[in-house]
Amino acid sequence: MKTAIKIVLFFIFYTNASFSQLIIDKKEGFAIMRKSSYKFPKFFREFQYINKTESRIKGFNFFRDNNAGSPAKASKDGIIHLNVSFFENTPVDYEDNRLVVVLYHELGHLYYFTNNTNDNNREDNEKFAFEFSLKRTKNLALFGDCQPLKTGLKYMQQRSLSNDLQDQHVRALKRMMNGPIVKSYLSFVEQNCH
Numbered sequence: 001m002k003t004a005i006k007i008v009l010f011f012i013f014y015t016n017a018s019f020s021q022l023i024i025d026k027k028e029g030f031a032i033m034r035k036s037s038y039k040f041p042k043f044f045r046e047f048q049y050i051n052k053t054e055s056r057i058k059g060f061n062f063f064r065d066n067n068a069g070s071p072a073k074a075s076k077d078g079i080i081h082l083n084v085s086f087f088e089n090t091p092v093d094y095e096d097n098r099l100v101v102v103l104y105h106e107l108g109h110l111y112y113f114t115n116n117t118n119d120n121n122r123e124d125n126e127k128f129a130f131e132f133s134l135k136r137t138k139n140l141a142l143f144g145d146c147q148p149l150k151t152g153l154k155y156m157q158q159r160s161l162s163n164d165l166q167d168q169h170v171r172a173l174k175r176m177m178n179g180p181i182v183k184s185y186l187s188f189v190e191q192n193c194h
């Protein structure tokens, strides 16, 4: 009986997921990125930059999920999957700086996957990805643009206050936010960003 219920639930969720997420042809995906570059100039610049320079990136895939979901994800095969809905109908709390942070977060996952091939600790993986995004956006700050770093810290702080302990992002952020690494970025911002 229990198995039957599980099977039914599996089909309900599985079919919902496959209906709401539409895979987009790569050419069209890149065209959507280019088209939205006037709205997201920093994101587009970093997207092109890492596409050329990061050997861990094996490619980009694109999908459209009008139920929103999240703007991007990374998979073990070196692919970064971008949700074009976030570039076409951008939710109000997403903008250029935040999408730059998301992009580096996903690249962080690719670094984690290659450095920890036998480790499947999703919370550690998220922690690594968040810290990686701080490291890379600090580089942008050193070149004169503090906004992505400040934006990343702001949203990490906000999300760390969530009570959803099922979410590995939240658990990772709760571990991080009062730790020395985040503190060092906060004091960097305090000293260098005005």
Ligand SMILES: [Zn+2]
Pocket (backbone or CB within 6 Å): 105, 109, 126, 129
């Ligand atoms: Zn993540």
